[in-house]
Structure formats: C-alpha cells, structure tokens
Amino acid sequence: MAEVFHLKTPLLESINMSKRVGTTVYLKMENAQPSGSFKIRGIGHLCQQLARHSKGVICSSGGNAGMAAAYAAQKMGVPATIIVPSSTPPLVVQRLHDQGATVRIAGKVWDDANTEALKLAETEGLTYVPPFDHPLLWEGHASMIAEVTASLGPSVKPGAVVVSVGGGGLLCGVIQGLKDVGWTDVPIVAMETVGAHCFNAAIKAGKLVTLDDITSEAKCLGAKTACKQAFDYSQSSELTIISELVTDQQALHAIQTFLDEERVLVEMACGAALAAVYSGVIVRLQNEGRLPALMGPLLMIVCGGSTINMEQLTNLKHKLQS
Ligand code: PLV
Numbered sequence: 001m002a003e004v005f006h007l008k009t010p011l012l013e014s015i016n017m018s019k020r021v022g023t024t025v026y027l028k029m030e031n032a033q034p035s036g037s038f039k040i041r042g043i044g045h046l047c048q049q050l051a052r053h054s055k056g057v058i059c060s061s062g063g064n065a066g067m068a069a070a071y072a073a074q075k076m077g078v079p080a081t082i083i084v085p086s087s088t089p090p091l092v093v094q095r096l097h098d099q100g101a102t103v104r105i106a107g108k109v110w111d112d113a114n115t116e117a118l119k120l121a122e123t124e125g126l127t128y129v130p131p132f133d134h135p136l137l138w139e140g141h142a143s144m145i146a147e148v149t150a151s152l153g154p155s156v157k158p159g160a161v162v163v164s165v166g167g168g169g170l171l172c173g174v175i176q177g178l179k180d181v182g183w184t185d186v187p188i189v190a191m192e193t194v195g196a197h198c199f200n201a202a203i204k205a206g207k208l209v210t211l212d213d214i215t216s217e218a219k220c221l222g223a224k225t226a227c228k229q230a231f232d233y234s235q236s237s238e239l240t241i242i243s244e245l246v247t248d249q250q251a252l253h254a255i256q257t258f259l260d261e262e263r264v265l266v267e268m269a270c271g272a273a274l275a276a277v278y279s280g281v282i283v284r285l286q287n288e289g290r291l292p293a294l295m296g297p298l299l300m301i302v303c304g305g306s307t308i309n310m311e312q313l314t315n316l317k318h319k320l321q322s
Pocket of ligand 1: 037039060061062063064065066110131132164165166167168169170171219220221222223267269270303304305306
C-alpha cells in the first residue's frame, strides 16, 4: 500500500468554545498536519495516485496547497514547483523554499497563478496538482471524518460541522466523509469572509459566479469561483449546507481569541470558521431556527494554515483594526 503522508490529528474538546455555544465543541486539529493544514490529506493522496513517476509536480496555491504539494513531492523524491500570487506573504514563499520547492510568483490572486500553473504543466510536462477541484482531493480529505467517528465512538454523532470554504475542496471532502459514514443528515456550516465569498455568491445567484476581485485578507480563501461539485452539493435536497459570511475583522478577532484560549496560531482562512463560534453565528442560526437545536457536539474543522506568524498577525492588526 502507498505511504500515507498525513497524520491522524487530535480531536480536542474546547471548554471555552463549548461555553459560548452551550453544547460540547470538538476541534479537529488539522493545523497539526506536517504541512500545516488539512491540505496534505487530499494532496498527498492525489500525488500518490498521479505523480509517482512524474518528472515534477506543479501546484497553484494561496500557500497551503503548495506547502502540501511540496511536502508530498519531497517525500516522493519528485521536484515541486509552486505558483503563488503576489498577495502571498513572503513568509510562505520562504517556507515553500525551505520545503525544497521552486517558487514562482504570478499575478495578483490565485486564479492568475492557476492560469500560469496550467500553462507550465502543459509546456513543461509537469503533473498539475489542483488545490481544491479534484475527486482525489475530496477522497483524501474525507479521511478526517473517518477519524472523527473513530475518536467519538459509535454512540456519538456531531450536531453540526463547521468548515471554511475557499474553492470548496474542504467542503466536498467533508461531505464525502459524512457520506462514507452515513452522516449526511448532519448540517454543515460553510464559512467565508466578505471579499472571498464565491460560494455564498453562487448560492445567492443560483449558479456559479466569478467574483471581480479578492478583497479579503483571508487570501487562502481567495478563489474567485467555487468548484462545481461544491455548488452542486449546495443544491442537493439530501444535505443541509448553511453558507455564512464574516468580516476580516471577525476572522482576525477569531484567530486572536483562539491563540489566547487554545494556545494555537492559525491563519485567517481558518479564522473564518472559528468566527462561527466567536462571533455568535452558530447561536444566531439556532435562534433564527435555521440550524436545528444541536442534538450532538459541534465539530469545528481547524483547517490550520501556514500564512501566519507573529509578524503577520501584527501586520493584520494594523491593517484591519486601525
Ligand atoms: N487554500 C488553498 C486555496 O487558496 C491553497 O492554495 O492553499 N483553510 C486553509 C488554511 C486553506 O489553505 C484553504 C485553501 C481553505 C481553508 C479552503 O479550502 P478549499 O479551497 O478547499 O475550500 C486559494
């Protein structure tokens, strides 16, 4: 069997979040993955399937998919080229270099970097690693839900799951995981920031839409168009997907509170999900009757992320709180 690159992550109970929501909150600590986020689950799986004999992989990324592709490629002894947009902070470029990758900067947002990656894949014969839109990614991400079932034991089922949405790959993987274990009745709260809200915009329009620009600081949620599978799931009568937005200020407040209370630093993309608790979205949805009374614990996918350090946190505070 092929080597698995991701780790089984801890499922931690958060006393502080539980107090806020009024029910037990469990944190699936994907920040603890070797590449710093959940992305290694799907990307590790995809690379195993598609890149074993490759002359090199190429991945377009806001940062974390690239970190995962570089990690998997290094493990497989395959060269990695990561194309990031200019909005990616220098600290990530350095981390990618440290992971042994060649880094190129192309365009302003992820969509520009992706155009370049597809071109280079073609001209240089490299294996293209998409960050969110591929069934093998969703299959790999689904393993996190299988782990949650094992951690919770047979008698406990989550009352709801909270995830961040960028292009929707994490969402598709979580849904795949819920399907695998027969939990399709568990509602999903899909969180984005204003300015990186392609999934919310698609649901409102009733079709996939492409945002004009990414104006949020949560750059790793910054795909201009959600993947089709995520949108199709949002239209399915078998699933309950509630799409909610928070501001960058709320996402920043969430990562600061998480650092204070849980002693873990995550990036803005993850802050969007955490803000569902810290900014009262979950309680409001329940009060509005849109989220049924939680019959089980709330499961937070702590997606993690490498585009953060203390300096970057200070920069974000200056930018967003002045
Ligand atoms: N980030 C992708 C896409 O960026 C990337 O290239 O890294 N949480 C974190 C920490 C992430 O890095 C991402 C995606 C998400 C959540 C959202 O995942 P998705 O795109 O599968 O919905 C443009």
